[in-house]
Amino acid sequence: MADGKAQKVADAILDRYRARTPLSREHHRRAREFMPGGDTRTAIYYTPYPTYMEKGEGCRIYDCDGNVYTDYHNNYTSLIHGHAFQPVVHAAWEQLQKGTVFGAPGQVMYEHAQLLRSRVPSMERIRYTNSGTEATLMAMRAARAFTRKDVFVKMDGGYHGCHDFVEVNVWSDPDEKGVPIPRLTAAGVPVDVVRNTLVAHYNDLEGLEAILKANKDRIAGIILEPMQGAAGDLPAQPGYLRGVRELATRYGVLLVFDEIVTFRFSLGGIQAIEGIKPDLTTLGKIIGGGFAVGAYGGREEIMDLFNPEKPGSVSTSGTFNANNITMAAGIANLKAYDQAAIDRINALGTRLRQGFNRAFRAADLRGQATGQASMFTIHWTDASLARASDSAQHLIPAAELVKLLHLEMLSRGCFAPRRGQYAISTPMTDRHIDQTLEELAAALEYLRPYIVERTPHLLGS
Ligand SMILES: Cc1ncc(COP(=O)(O)O)c(C=O)c1O
Numbered sequence: 053m054a055d056g057k058a059q060k061v062a063d064a065i066l067d068r069y070r071a072r073t074p075l076s077r078e079h080h081r082r083a084r085e086f087m088p089g090g091d092t093r094t095a096i097y098y099t100p101y102p103t104y105m106e107k108g109e110g111c112r113i114y115d116c117d118g119n120v121y122t123d124y125h126n127n128y129t130s131l132i133h134g135h136a137f138q139p140v141v142h143a144a145w146e147q148l149q150k151g152t153v154f155g156a157p158g159q160v161m162y163e164h165a166q167l168l169r170s171r172v173p174s175m176e177r178i179r180y181t182n183s184g185t186e187a188t189l190m191a192m193r194a195a196r197a198f199t200r201k202d203v204f205v206k207m208d209g210g211y212h213g214c215h216d217f218v219e220v221n222v223w224s225d226p227d228e229k230g231v232p233i234p235r236l237t238a239a240g241v242p243v244d245v246v247r248n249t250l251v252a253h254y255n256d257l258e259g260l261e262a263i264l265k266a267n268k269d270r271i272a273g274i275i276l277e278p279m280q281g282a283a284g285d286l287p288a289q290p291g292y293l294r295g296v297r298e299l300a301t302r303y304g305v306l307l308v309f310d311e312i313v314t315f316r317f318s319l320g321g322i323q324a325i326e327g328i329k330p331d332l333t334t335l336g337k338i339i340g341g342g343f344a345v346g347a348y349g350g351r352e353e354i355m356d357l358f359n360p361e362k363p364g365s366v367s368t369s370g371t372f373n374a375n376n377i378t379m380a381a382g383i384a385n386l387k388a389y390d391q392a393a394i395d396r397i398n399a400l401g402t403r404l405r406q407g408f409n410r411a412f413r414a415a416d417l418r419g420q421a422t423g424q425a426s427m428f429t430i431h432w433t434d435a436s437l438a439r440a441s442d443s444a445q446h447l448i449p450a451a452e453l454v455k456l457l458h459l460e461m462l463s464r465g466c467f468a469p470r471r472g473q474y475a476i477s478t479p480m481t482d483r484h485i486d487q488t489l490e491e492l493a494a495a496l497e498y499l500r501p502y503i504v505e506r507t508p509h510l511l512g513s
Contacts, residue, residue: 061502065498069459076103080102080104099455111480113125123135137388143383144384164180165180168347172323172349187312188310189213205275219238220234224439226447260296272305276310281314306331316389394426408421430454432450
């Protein structure tokens with residue numbers, strides 16, 4: 053059926069978006085004069101232009117045109133208590149009046165570290181950075197320095213920030229069968245990075261073991277997310293993480309858990325849920341209370357490499373590392389994120405994810421939401437998804453639909469990243485979940501003529 057309805061739906065969605073956001077369009081036009089494409093953060097760019105947000109309060113966020121949204125973006129999962137959370141505002145404000153950073157350590161630094169270690173005991177010693185990107189960079193440096201080996205194993209589709217050493221197979225090649233061939237996914241990264249990186253499929257212990265067996269003398273460590281986030285919230289299958297731990301131990305390589313996102317799932321991240329002790333862990337996002345942050349830590353003997361009291365220690369610095377504002381805000385943020393809060397948002401996230409899955413089934417569409425606890429991502433397929441290449445396969449045929457559902461949900465007051473990732477924050481209640489489920493059902497209904505014409509493979513049997 054090609055009667056032009058699809059184009060009408062697509063045009064109407066774009067027109068509505070433009071009509072609601074004229075000031076965003078104007079901001080974008082001006083930003084483009086000074087910045088490439090008006091952008092400084094690829095992950096938040098989308099066409100026709102991103103919505104400019106002006107203020108947030110709890111789980112509400114307001115754009116510059118006065119539209120209000122329920123914020124499922126939460127700055128890519130980092131705002132666990134939503135916006136302007138009063139305990140964080142007070143802690144930061146109090147500290148702000150005393151000074152932001154002094155070129156000297158402050159008490160809040162080790163108090164923050166003490167709090168982190170009480171929740172993540174495998175982080176016997178901790179250092180801070182200003183981003184998750186730097187945290188994974190430094191954790192990998194620690195592993196390389198400790199083992200005196202250069203090669204790292206990462207997962208296909210694994211995201212650990214945007215430093216050179218992890219710009220390998222960030223995007224999965226859906227056509228690739230068998231062992232993933234390491235390839236750079238950003239221009240400008242030296243090819244030497246590929247020579248020092250091996251890539252395994254997520255949830256594939258056999259493949260990982262084959263890589264370790266063939267290369268163990270060259271490998272410093274394995275880095276992975278205990279749930280793959282950017283690849284589409286693909287959880288580890290039962291036994292996988294434990295299996296990775298066992299393989300790392302058996303082949304004498306270090307294991308780095310990147311819990312920058314998954315720390316939100318429990319008081320001690322996925323490692324606490326699974327009872328697994330990685331050698332090194334990276335954290336970020338929620339530990340800074342909305343301020344720029346990253347942390348890495350692990351076994352004392354590894355982290356002692358950075359101990360300036362020891363001869364020949366590894367030097368790493370950062371002007372704003374563990375600055376007082378971030379530390380004070382982070383402590384207030386984490387203290388309020390207790391077991392009761394975690395249980396509550398995990399339950400809300402599960403309800404919303406299950407509701408999304410029901411909505412796809414009710415609309416007779418091949419779509420699904422995968423993830424766990426307080427977050428998930430939409431995929432346009434009903435096939436089971438174990439690894440990044442499984443989800444990547446379905447992205448291309450559904451490409452316009454991802455964009456249209458995103459814009460349609462925005463116009464219906466639900467703010468989430470373009471890729472369709474939803475993260476719960478503590479100010480949310482069942483009321484927000486119910487409302488969002490209604491909006492999703494209406495959006496799917498609205499998109500139906502588009503799907504019938506352009507992506508009929510997504511219609512149910
Ligand atoms: C798993 C993971 N690691 C590392 C990073 C990088 O953190 P940052 O954006 O703070 O540099 C991210 C960011 O989304 C992430 O999801």
